[in-house]
Amino acid sequence: MQLTNDFLIAERACSDGLAWFTEHFGDAADYQAVLDRLAQENKCDWADWLLNAVGPIDAAMELTGEAAITGHLFVAGTLKCSASLSVSLSIKAGRGIEAGWGIKAGEGIEAGEDFGIYCGLRIKISTHATYAVVTAKTEPRNILTGTYRSINIDTDQK
Numbered sequence: 010m011q012l013t014n015d016f017l018i019a020e021r022a023c024s025d026g027l028a029w030f031t032e033h034f035g036d037a038a039d040y041q042a043v044l045d046r047l048a049q050e051n052k053c054d055w056a057d058w059l060l061n062a063v064g065p066i067d068a069a070m071e072l073t074g075e076a077a078i079t080g081h082l083f084v085a086g087t088l089k090c091s092a093s094l095s096v097s098l099s100i101k102a103g104r105g106i107e108a109g110w111g112i113k114a115g116e117g118i119e120a121g122e123d124f125g126i127y128c129g130l131r132i133k134i135s136t137h138a139t140y141a142v143v144t145a146k147t148e149p150r151n152i153l154t155g156t157y158r159s160i161n162i163d164t165d166q167k
Contacts, residue, residue, distance in 0.1 A: 128155025
């Protein structure tokens with residue numbers, strides 16, 4: 010999906026946000042590319058605003074194998090990881106979040122409104138309690154499969 014200056018103006022983007030968009034992308038850019046750049050620049054509030062203004066899309070970001078990401082991960086649609094997913098800061102998706110094993114974020118994990126977080130989709134039932142774990146600073150509100158464990162910032166991120 011393409012975002013344009015006209016769209017951002019119609020959605021009442023702040024002047025700083027509009028200037029940032031124009032500086033980095035010109036008149037138009039792909040929705041996911043804008044979210045990727047916001048993640049790089051640690052602009053969580055702007056990513057939240059954009060995800061709410063545009064809403065979720067049907068596309069999926071698929072990560073193969075174990076994924077470890079430094080920083081934030083913002084996804085316009087569904088986030089799918091075939092193994093475990095670890096993000097040093099936060100994960101936000103416009104739609105659902107799926108992981109074959111566990112999901113860990115140093116801050117928060119948030120799926121889109123009325124979408125779920127599915128953890129441990131590719132592991133044996135007998136190991137579910139050990140490996141189907143959603144770990145974050147605060148408990149996500151919509152875990153449908155997996156078990157939440159609070160992250161201990163002092164010991165888990167050293």
